[in-house]
Amino acid sequence: MSKLYERIREARRLTGLTQEVLAGELGVTRSAVAQWEMADGTAPSVENLIGLAQRSGLHFEYLATGRGERVLGPPASTIAEPPADYQPLSEQQRLLLDRFEALAPRQRSALLELLNDSRQRRR
Numbered sequence: 631m632s633k634l635y636e637r638i639r640e641a642r643r644l645t646g647l648t649q650e651v652l653a654g655e656l657g658v659t660r661s662a663v664a665q666w667e668m669a670d671g672t673a674p675s676v677e678n679l680i681g682l683a684q685r686s687g688l689h690f691e692y693l694a695t696g697r698g699e700r701v702l703g704p705p706a707s708t709i710a711e712p713p714a715d716y717q718p719l720s721e722q723q724r725l726l727l728d729r730f731e732a733l734a735p736r737q738r739s740a741l742l743e744l745l746n747d748s749r750q751r752r753r
Contacts, residue, residue: 642682658674687702688702
């Protein structure tokens with residue numbers, strides 16, 4: 631049975647991507663991918679293994695454990711497709727979210743409580 635770092639390298643090579651390009655697709659650094667491919671390196675998170683499995687066409691179980699069927703299908707052209715019903719936030723929604731995130735935790739809780747109370751009063 632192969633080692634995790636060997637299966638990760640195999641998966642990346644199946645995609646035909648460099649470590650740098652794969653890292654960009656997964657949202658990690660190139661050095662993180664390089665570490666995953668080293669015998670004494672670090673292991674990727676489950677989320678990154680899932681993305682790599684999707685991108686490479688390998689079964690997640692095979693990639694993560696070395697057991698089970700090796701190939702699920704052809705490599706995907708991207709790691710994930712956005713959901714069909716995805717709609718970007720409006721400028722107003724973005725502004726509201728930015729302002730909410732700037733609040734302290736207690737202020738966030740108080741605001742949410744106020745909004746819930748006013749919603750219940752309207753009923």
